[in-house]
Amino acid sequence: MSANREHLLIVDDDKEIRHLLTDYLEQADYRVTAVGDGKAMRRVLEANRIDLVILDLMLPGEDGLTLCRELRSKTNLPVLMLTARGDEVDRIIGLEMGADDYLAKPFNPRELLARIKSIVRRAQALPPNMETDKAHSLRFAGWTLDVVTRNVTAADGLVVPLSGAEYRLLRVFLDHPQRVLAREQLLELANGREAILFDRSIDVLVGRLRKRLRDDSREPVLIKTVRGEGYVLAASVESEA
Incomplete structure (x- = not known):
């Protein structure tokens, strides 16, 4: 594994999804931290350098849109939004809050990986x-x-x-x-x-x-x-x- 692996932060209240995504993305040579809510997300961000946040829309308490808006007001950290709802209105709202990309559940893990690679690559390079x-x-x-x-x-x-x-x-x-x-x-x-x-x-x-x-x-x-x-x-x- 590379010593300079990108560090991904998954924020999703579904424990099974967190485990599945962590296993899959670690096999793809990413460093992965997975948490279930906004409070845990903030703790990780304070203690680590994160390259991309994978953020679920439907979180208990503070939802993904609220957290995305907070992230965007303080940082330029890339955000990939996940949601069980895939209609265009939700996608537009997610982008308006500052998400860099949007993926509806259920999704193919290969598509998620492709989106992650694309976002990270663009974030690290000039146009x-x-x-x-x-x-x-x-x-x-x-x-x-x-x-x-x-x-x-x-x-x-x-x-x-x-x-x-x-x-x-x-x-x-x-x-x-x-x-x-x-x-x-x-x-x-x-x-x-x-x-x-x-x-x-x-x-x-x-x-x-x-x-x-x-x-x-x-x-x-x-x-x-x-x-x-x-x-x-x-x-x-x-x-x-």
Whole structure:
């Protein structure tokens, strides 16, 4: 086994599922910690470096959406949401709370493993079109993106953490300012050829990014909707090495 294995945290109140997933993922050369609720999750996060949280939606007490919102407000740690309900409304809500991906139960363990590998790989790497960019920060419309910490800072000093998906999408916009990008282009540039959750995923991510940047979704001035075409970042961008 590799000495630098990624550490996964499973949060699921079903003891049998925790054991099954732990055994399967450890065989795939991951380090795995599994707990049953939010309190235990926080204890693990305080004591360990975690690379990905696999979070069940239907938890007793604090549910998965509440915990996902909490994680996203404090960290950019990738989150894969699990749920027994698979309709599109649940998926949209999960993404709006900050989940990077979403998988409905019952699922094939191989699909879960593929999703985990994809999320971890994307979290550890810059988008393909950004690899040669040596800038440490990017300034736009009064905001500053720190490409090391992956946080954005407002003109008033407020620091806003971004999820992995939000960061990748913002980098695409900043790399192509004042240019209309179709949904398909945004998905391709942000995720490469990785799995696309569903057709509305890019709209949900744009909505999340607007909230982070205080851009009114009803009348956006920064990330504008171009009807029938896609989205455009209506700002100039300056880079600093």
